[in-house]
Amino acid sequence: MTMSATMPAGVAAGPWATVSDAVLAGLELEASDARGLPNAAFTDPAFHELERTRLFPRTWTFAAPASCVPERGDVLPLEIAGRPAILVRGGxxxxxxxxxxxxxxxxxxxxxxxxxxxxxxxxxxxxxxxLEGSLVGRPHYHGPGKHQTRRSNEADPPKLFEIRSATWHDWVFVNLDGKAEPFESFIAPVLREFEGRDLSVFRRSDPAMRFEFESNWKLAVENYCDFYHVFSLHPALDIAMSDDMRRAMWPGGCHMFNGYGFESASSGIALRDSGPGLPTQPGLASGLDDSMVYALVFPNFAVNVYPDSLQAVLFEPVGHDRTVMHVWFYYVGDAATATEFAAARSRLFDDWYSLNAEDEGICRQLQTGRTCDAYDGGRMAPYWDAGTLHYHRQIALSVRHEGRFAASTPTR
Ligand code: FES
Ligand SMILES: [Fe+2]
Structure with missing residues (x-):
């Protein structure tokens, strides 16, 4: 069967079978009975292409930090969902x-x-x-030596194709098809979870981290949001986390959240002796000063807010079985650049690198496991996996373009 742009009603074949009515029904069961997305969602290049053409263009997707084009006249080429694009800071x-x-x-x-x-x-x-995309000049346009040097007075002059975009703090999001809901409503559930935390105080610090996973991008995202495995794969982080109620994952809108309190007042993932502390957000209320929140901004961007640091994370799909994770680090005010905090910053960077290294092998094994025909989408652990199921529903419904699933039960 040739893959058509629209799934015929009642028919599920080829890559569409991955998001068939039967698959959706399995995703909507109680977590104890539910099944996750089939293997093909993670292993089939044709499904990857469905995501590229039907999921990413239709939602808001992260492009890059605005601070990568800090000055007027800065231009940054990049790829957004496999499409060449530029970010431009205008006059x-x-x-x-x-x-x-x-x-x-x-x-x-x-x-x-x-x-x-x-x-x-x-x-x-x-x-x-x-820099706003309007045509300025066309050399030799009317023949040799006959330039068009002024702005065109044509009714419909050619201009650069602008992509709908929105900037939230230091993060530029784009909506490739121009038809997604307003960015404000898309991001509202994230703002609610971050209430009381002042993101405006954070400044980006170099270097950024780049880490490759030999897995589908969704497996890298799921693993990132999975707090269940911390006790087995990240024993040092497990000690830093307290066993409070927020050590869980919960949905909000199309997004997912998790969070935890920590035993020490250091950077929250402190795997080593934390040394001199980093400054924290001013005026944090009790309960926010010893806890953090991760937000997975659907589909592949995360913001983690700690009292003294913030990480912005992009899971870039570079193939159906390859993901590049980019991590940008932020600190409170001058702590992003001040020499006195250089050691603390580099400790945190190293801790993140160690955690990623601990996850690298399991991501590969998740990808390998998804080639086993016997695997049927999985048996879930209801306390931990409700967020994973929510994520699978969002993926399936976005590919089908049927709006967002709203009936998920919060798990905290
Ligand atoms: S000016 Fe001819 S392709 Fe750009
Ligand atoms: Fe992990």
Whole structure:
């Protein structure tokens, strides 16, 4: 059967079988009886292509930190869901996203980060565009030596293809098809979970971390959100966590959350002696000063807020069985750059690297396990896996484009 853009009613074949009515019914059972997504959701390149064309373009998806284009005239080429794009900080200080393609004959416009630009010039025939995407000039457009040097007065001049975008704190999100719900309503459940925590005090600190997992991106996300395995895979982190009620995963809107309190007042994942402490967000209420929250912003971006640090994490799908995890680190105010906190920052960076290294093997084993025909989507542990099921439902419904599942029962 040829894969069509719309799944025929009542028919489930090819990659569509992965999100069939029967699969959805299994996902909507009580967690004790439910089954997760079938193997093909993690192993089938055709399903990966369905996600690329039907899931990512239709929701809000993370592009990059706005601080990667810190100055007016900065331009950053990047890929968003396998599509070439650019982020541009304009003369008005706004960050915009464009498809990285020239509207003339389709050349890719920008191949490396640029600075202090006022126009973007295509390398092919030198058509140029301002930082808001409007056409500026077309050399030899009317024949040899006959340039169009002023802005065109055509009714519909070519311009760069802008991508709908929104910036929340330091994070630029895009909606490729332009039809997703308003960003404000998309992110509202995340804001609710972060209430009382002041994200505006955090500044980004170099370096960022890049880590590769030999697994489907969803397995990397699920593992990241899975607090159940901490006691077996991360014994040092297990000691740092208290056994309070928030050591769990719970859904909110299309997103997922987890959190925990910690025994020591250090950076929360302190695997080693924490040394001099980092400054914390001012005015944190009791209960927030010794706990943290992870938000998995659907589908593949996470924000972890601790009293003294914040990590923004992107799980970039680079194939059906490969994921690149990017972690950007943030600290309170000057602690992001001050030398006196360099040791504390590098300790935290090392701790994160160690945790990822502890997860690397299990992600590979999850991918391998998903090639076993006997595996039927899994038997869930209701206390821990309700969030995983919620995530699977969101994936399935997004690929089917049937709106979002709202009936999940909070687990905390
Ligand atoms: S393709 Fe860009 S100017 Fe011709
Ligand atoms: Fe882990």
């Amino acid at each position: 008005d200080d706004a960050v915009r996203a464009f498809h990285n393609v020239c509207p003339h004959r389709g050349a890719c416009l920008v191949t490396e980060a640029l600075h202090r630009k006022t126009v973007l010039t295509c390398p092919y025939h030198a058509w140029s565009y301002d």
